Amino acid sequence: MIFRSKSTEETMMIAKELAEELKPGSVLGLKGNLGTGKTQFVKGICKYFDVKEVVNSPTFILVNEYTGTDNEGKKFSIYHFDLYRLNSAAELSVIGFDEYINKNSIVLIEWPELAEEYLGREIETVRFDYGDGDEERVIEVN
Template sequence: MEQFEYSLEQIEQAARICWEKLQQGHVMAFHGEMGSGKTTLIQTMCRQKHVRENVSSPTFSLINEYTFLDDTQQIHTIYHIDLYRLRSVDEAIRVGVEDCLDAPGICLIEWPELITSLLPDDTIHVYIDILGEKKRRLRITPAP
């Protein structure tokens, strides 16, 4: 497990580390208590890819879809999924989480604990620990 401590001023570096690890898979699951900075980190990751859409928390919509162009001008899709309000795996399936996991593209999932049985084996898990008001620790488990 790789660890990295960061402040809000260093979040760009934390996001770059996440992108480096995501090259090993297409699903990244973000764990952390409310207010730990999961959405802020995902917003920074999307900004680094020059996502054109407004990147916001999908707490009410559950799934937001963004696109970006890579260096070869190929379009890629990011599914930003927030499962905080869901109560069951069946509910997650009904709203389309499985479709996102099976689709080509990148899945960035907040509150993934509900759907661990649906996550692919190569899912990268990111744990955000609150160390202080402005300090966080990122712990990343590599894909097997």
């Protein structure tokens, strides 16, 4: 499905709809150039799960951890990776990447290409691109 978002708010709304399908154990990749709205989308997912922490791209530390709450009030971790600055897939073993992927947590990964290489499989992915003008973004959910 292809969405044409006209604002940051609309991008967050699209994210919230997709968040309904996520649950602990889900891993979602977010692909697309800088500024296409990946982090904004993560904010929308986190809003759906009532995250209280500030959601920002973890550019220097690779991963942020937030606490999400499901609709039954159960708490779980959301791990938000940004692998833009990662140089090689092997570095993921250094940070113990495998342990983040588990049935109790949702994992959201900006720039997931090296994670796919590391895991040896494709991750379910949302693709982001620029659209017309400053504020349009094209968001493709498969």
